[in-house]
Amino acid sequence: MSDAGGDALPPGKSFPIGATILPGGVNFSVYSRSATGIDLLFFDSVDDAVPARTIRLHPQRNRTFSYWHVFVPGVRAGQIYGYRAYGPYEPQQGLRFDPEKVLLDPYGRGVAVPKAYSRKAASLPGDNAAQAMKSVVIDADDYDWEGDEPLRRPFNQTIIYEMHVRGFTRHPSSGVTPARRGTYAGLIEKIPYLQQLGVTAVELLPIFQFDPQDAPAGLVNYWGYSPVSFFAPHAHYSVSGDPLGAINEFRDMVKALHRAGIEVILDVVYNHTAENDEAGPTFCFRGLENETYYILEKDRARYANYSGVGNTLNANNAMVRRLILDSLHYWVEKMHVDGFRFDLASILSRDENGVPLASPPILWDIETDPVLAGVKLIAEAWDAAGLYQVGSFLGDHWKEWNGKFRDDVRSFVKSDPGMVEVVAARFFASPDLYGSDNLGPEQSINFVTCHDGFTLNDLVSYNEKHNEANGENNRDGMNDNRSWNCGVEGPTDDPAVEQLRQRQIKNFFAITLLSLGVPMLLMGDEVRRTQLGNNNAYCQDNEISWFDWSLCQRHADLLEFVRKLIRFRKELNIFHDGHGLSLIELLHYARIEWHGVQPYQPDKSYDSRSLALTIRGPTEALYVAANFYWEPLTFTLPPPPRRSVTNWRRVLDTSLPSPEDFCSLPQAPLLETNVYCVQPRTIVLLAVELEAPNRRGAAGAPPSEDK
Secondary structure, X not given: OEEOHHHOOOOOOOOOOEEXXXXXXXXXXXXXXXXXXXXXXXXXXXXXXXXXXXXEEOXXXXXXXXXXXXXXXXXXXXXXXXXXXXXXXXXXXXXXXOOXXXXXXXXXXEEEOOOOOOOOXXXXXXXXXXXXXXXXXXXXXXXXXXXXXXXXXXXXXXXXXXXXXXXXXXXXXXXXXXXXXXOHHHHHHOHHHHHHHOOOEEEEOOOEOEOOOOOXXXXXXXXXXXXXXXXXXXXXHOOOOOHHHHHHHHHHHHHHHHHOOOEEEEEEOOOOOOOOOOOOOOOOHHHHHHHHHEOEOOOOOOEOOOOOOOOOEOOOOHHHXXXXXXXXXXXXXXXXXXXXXXXXXXXXXXXXXXXXXOOOHHHHHHHHOOOOOOOEEEEOOEOOOOOEOOOOOOOOOEXXXXXXXXXXXXXXXXXXXXXXXXXXXXXXXXXXXXXXXXXXXXXXXXXXXXXXXXXXXXHOOOOOOOOHHHOOOOOOOOOOOOOOOOOOOOOOOOHHHHHXXXXXXXXXXXXXXXXXXXXXXXXXXXXXXXXXXXXXXXXXXXXXXXXXXXXXXXXXXXXXXXXXXXXXXXXXXXXXXXXXXXXXXXXXXXXXXXXXXXXXXXXXXXXXXXXXXXXXXOOEEEEEEEEOOOXXXXXXXXXXXXXXXXXXXXXXXXXXXXXXXXXXXXXXXXXXXXXXXXXOOEEEEEEXXXXXXXXXXXXXXXXXXXX
């Protein structure tokens, strides 16, 4: 069926962009500056090869400036639709119109995937209607939030757990209802585990609808860094498998997590799309306005590739800026998410020629946007083309994944020389990176592992990556892992090696959770999840990537250690009382003193592998000793502060077996001497409670006290 378009239907309006449900029907609006014609296609089924209705939009009646629009009476939520765009195919001019391809709506709130979906069909000549993903009309207001609101927890009270929606519950051992494994609903069933662990936020790997076929032949895109939509939740993560189910199941998950006191942070990909390079498929942006949405090389036929996956979104173009902001607003206002982690965020600083801007419009738009004022913004402050901005990403609102924390802590724990002084800075939220602009300690998101790279178990079990399963002859993935296998490559039955690996894992957790800044943990590290040495498991939707829940019993001692450590961090006032202080002010407030094996004599030499420190909050004092030498070292302890209730108590010693490795402060053993023998590759934490001070300093200052 074909309509005369502007002659038969109300012309509609250019705003809002996308498919908007109004009284009596739906207004459709799509941006294309260079198109000569647009068809709006309606399908009865996502699998249909022929549209049930085609509405041709007239340039005179259905176009306002660069927006094509029409109002269609009688259309409701659930209607499947797409576009065809007509115009020149002139790659050398940056134009790639192909009316044989069914195109997604860039503002579509839902995406339907046909059984015969084919990435290849979207890349080759010919009509791909039966094999194309299609948009779905969504009523974003048709949901009962039951009073839910984003939690707005301060960063200095946040502990992040990076996880994959599907991988968290897909394994048969998850105990989740079989039909819900690997879904938003399945994650809800495991919320009690997250509560018991003690994390306060989940950071979900991409849940925007992505192309699962953007992977080597025979494999699938598991991570999801291959978006086709910036508004639609991934339908495959819903029990129903359809777009309408996905949007409500996602919101059910958010609401349930909020009720449990857990925030939801989305890992968002605004730096590239699944359309990839000049040989890639045409899904949406390429077929509507290629030179607007992408950064092109000088010859205009090729795509700039600062993302490492074929193309780069032209983020500082006015239309793309609007798209990104509208997407962020949607996820905050309609989906109630609490924050965003921006993949390869430094790309967003590049102009249409790929040159980094000193004051990038899109980053300042996000920084100053009132809708996003209470939202967590986290930047992965680098890109795949060498732009590295850790410590220099703009603004006060943005926080940063601290890649230097990851690298330096890994080197220190594997006993590399020359690391003592630099890791001391990492322990205190990296003042060398963030101490000069009155920024707080929460500027640094501290992590040792994330989805990209080794798991914590593999970091202490492999010297080399083992990515053969990815089908790229082990060429993919990072080569600089700063890992150490503790003497044996891969799994082993040697009890001495296993004991050392367990100790090293506890060391990594101790440093991450006792450091100032915002800690981030990787899904399953707390029970030694392994990827068998694969440090780039983006295409492994199988047991290599899934959380094996039998590990919770096998490594119950480590799980309990991490739970106790998280609980201890939450109870420490030093991590909370400095809210509003800059990092430099907080370090002064905390009264830090540095030591070596002798009090007040830190050894910062190149060959040193040990350090110690004391830090005082208003109600407790801590002494931390780290020995990453391969022999025991005896540390002479400084005297506890004068207001101490008792002598030092041993809270943590990573060389000890469970449950002696961690004790709560009231139950911790009391030391009877002023020395402590720290075993090789071990971290020790001593603590003491302090009496209330008798006098106070000026407002906002710590109480005065003699040493």
